[in-house]
Each structure stands twice: as structure tokens, then as C-alpha cells.
Amino acid sequence: MTKFINYQTSESVSDMAEFLGYLEKEIVRKTEGILPMRQVITIEESRSVWLSMPVVDFTRDTFLVKLVSEYKGNPKKSLPKATGLTMLSKASTGEVLAVLDSNYVTALRTGAMAGLGTKYASREDSRKLGVIGSGLEADFLTKATIASRNFESITVFSPNPEHRRSFAEKIRKMGQKVSEASDSNQAVQDADVLIVATDSEVPVLDGQHLKKGCHISSIGTLPNRRELDRTTIERANHVILDRTEYVMKEAGDIMSAVDDGILRIEDFLELDGLISGRSKLERRDGDITIFKSVGYATLDVISARYLYEKAIEKNEFTEIDL
Structure with a gap:
């Protein structure tokens, strides 16, 4: 059976x-x-x-x-x-x-990959978490991220006030201190770790507001979607991917940055390489890191x-x- x-x-x-x-x-x-x-x-x-x-x-x-x-x-x-x-x-x-x-x-492995990305690429003293998004993926990414670092506060933003309130309450029930942001910049500006979990075809944040040393977890599934803005990508010192070959076929924001010469494929790191020790992330205190995940079978x-x-x-x- x-x-x-x-x-x-x-x-x-x-x-x-x-x-x-x-x-x-x-x-x-x-x-x-x-x-x-x-x-x-x-x-x-x-x-x-x-x-x-x-x-x-x-x-x-x-x-x-x-x-x-x-x-x-x-x-x-x-x-x-x-x-x-x-x-x-x-x-x-x-x-x-x-x-x-x-x-x-899908949500379990997507969230866990972001959690491992946070463990291996964010600063150990990260204390403030920002979240853009309020759906299923945002929920699982948040659960995995708070299992990887000890945060003192979490700020969440979703353009739908009802979804934002519901999501914030769900996180509070996990024993976390949560505040709601009225715009995405409020979730971004103080974040040591920032989760971006949307299905947006246009950028949902302004990278000018990222603080130095921030780690960003971003998911992306289709070539026409670009939740990360160009400034965020330009400010990133390190880009870690789940699998380069799939990201370069499916993550529109990273694909376009490579096409425009902002990023180079040879500079990418892959998460399993960091975990196994095959690769090393030489992170300085003020470095901004991005973990981009599209998933693979x-x-x-x-x-x-x-x-x-x-x-x-x-x-x-x-x-x-x-």
C-alpha cells in the first residue's frame, strides 16, 4: 500500500x-x-x-x-x-x-536552504531580522532562519496589511519579538539578515537602505521575476547559490546582472561547497552577502x-x- x-x-x-x-x-x-x-x-x-x-x-x-x-x-x-x-x-x-x-x-527544503545559507554566510552576531513577504515561503524561511541564528527582534513587511498582521502574529507565537513595517525600507534598514520571499516580477526593496554586513536570503523561480533590485546586487560582496546552473536559467535578477556585467559566474560560491569545506567564504565585517536559491530536484x-x-x-x- x-x-x-x-x-x-x-x-x-x-x-x-x-x-x-x-x-x-x-x-x-x-x-x-x-x-x-x-x-x-x-x-x-x-x-x-x-x-x-x-x-x-x-x-x-x-x-x-x-x-x-x-x-x-x-x-x-x-x-x-x-x-x-x-x-x-x-x-x-x-x-x-x-x-x-x-x-x-517545497517549502521545507526552500526554508532549510535559506537557514543553512544564513548559518554559513551571515555574521554570527546577527541580531535583527527583516522579512519581506508573508506567504508560505516567507513562513518557512523565517522558521529556518531563526533556527540558525539568535535574533533579538524581527521586522516584517507585506503590502497587504491583513497578511502582514497575520504573519507577524504567527511569528510572535514562536516566541519572537516582532514589529510590523509600513513599507519595505523599514524592514531593510536595520536588518542584519534580510529574507526576501516573494513572487514579484519587479524589485521589492531599495538596496541603498541595506546596512553594511547584511546577509540577504532570496528565492526566485522564473526568469521574469526580479525581487532583488540592481543596487542590492551591485553592493553585494559575495553571492552564494544553491546551484549555479539552475540559478542561471531560472533567477531573473541574477541572470540579468550577469548579462549586464554586474556579476561574474566565476565569482559565485555554492552552498554545498561551503558546507563541505570545498569552498571558503572570506567575509569581512562590512561585507554584504546574498544567498539565492531556486531549488533543484x-x-x-x-x-x-x-x-x-x-x-x-x-x-x-x-x-x-x-
Whole structure:
């Protein structure tokens, strides 16, 4: 029987601090497999996008396919903006082990990557966290980041006041001191670490307001999206990526900066290299760092396998007959 692990079960069985350690070990393992570029289907009429991400991971005996959709107009219809399912199978036999909620699989590994980026690239004395965004990704990036550094205060901004208040209250329930910003500059100007988690096609901050020594965690998924402004990129002393080849196909703000000669590919560092010690970040106190993550399928394998293992361990799942 196949295990069905929905969002609520995933939330029940997982722990962000634990997963940070799990991912930190797994990400540096040499992986053998087949990792095709993801397929993207854009439907302009409905302002929607569908993504299909397959991977065969022989190292972990895993075949995984993740399907994700995003419909920007859905919230006005009282429907979820993003949906999707992830199928986890054994590569050696084709046996379908589990079907999981793609939103949780994605958010867990995206947040944890940002948390590890903060651990390895931010100043150890970082005490003030700024957050731009209030959705699912902002939630998970914040959870992972506060698990990586001890912050004294958090300032959040979202252009939607209702979303901003709700998000701030959620963070307060984690035992954090939180204030709400009326504009993005207030979230930026005092931040030692800044989370930028949006789906914006235009920049959402003014890099002139970044303080020296700030570390920025930014997510980006499509070439037409540019949540980071040019000033932020120009002021960055170091740019760390999850995978250079994928960022250079999918992160519009970084791609355009390279095209315009602002950044050079040969100067990029990759997070797994910092973790393994293959690369070294020579960070001075006033240096500004950017961690840019678009995600790749091996991360989905690690996230899905963790959730599957925890669900089995805690005996929390629904059995389905496919």
C-alpha cells in the first residue's frame, strides 16, 4: 500500500531544526542519478504556471516526480494559490512509496536552504531580522532562519496589511519579538539578515537602505521575476547559490546582472561547497552577502524522503491503494 502524507501530517511529523541537520548532511553526499531540467508551462490567460520536476537518484534509490501549479488569481476566488503532489518511488523497482503534498515538500527544503545559507554566510552576531513577504515561503524561511541564528527582534513587511498582521502574529507565537513595517525600507534598514520571499516580477526593496554586513536570503523561480533590485546586487560582496546552473536559467535578477556585467559566474560560491569545506567564504565585517536559491530536484528527494521516514517512524499517514 502507498502512503499518503498530506500537508497536516507533514507539519505534524517534521521539525525544522531537525531537518536543518538532516539536509546539512545529505546535501554534501555525492549523488549519482538523472536530473533533467524542470518543465515549465505558462498559461497567460489564467496568470498561471505549471511545473514538472522529475529526478532519478540512484544514491538514495529514489525516483521522484513533483508537480506544482501556481494561479495568481486564485486567492480572490478563495482558492489556494499553489497546489501540487509529489510521488516518491523506489528507483530499483518502481514501487510507489508515498504521495506527498508538494507545497510542504517545497517549502521545507526552500526554508532549510535559506537557514543553512544564513548559518554559513551571515555574521554570527546577527541580531535583527527583516522579512519581506508573508506567504508560505516567507513562513518557512523565517522558521529556518531563526533556527540558525539568535535574533533579538524581527521586522516584517507585506503590502497587504491583513497578511502582514497575520504573519507577524504567527511569528510572535514562536516566541519572537516582532514589529510590523509600513513599507519595505523599514524592514531593510536595520536588518542584519534580510529574507526576501516573494513572487514579484519587479524589485521589492531599495538596496541603498541595506546596512553594511547584511546577509540577504532570496528565492526566485522564473526568469521574469526580479525581487532583488540592481543596487542590492551591485553592493553585494559575495553571492552564494544553491546551484549555479539552475540559478542561471531560472533567477531573473541574477541572470540579468550577469548579462549586464554586474556579476561574474566565476565569482559565485555554492552552498554545498561551503558546507563541505570545498569552498571558503572570506567575509569581512562590512561585507554584504546574498544567498539565492531556486531549488533543484535532489533537494525535493531529500525533503520528501525525510517526511516519508518521519511519517513511518511516527506512524502518521493514510494508506491508499493505487
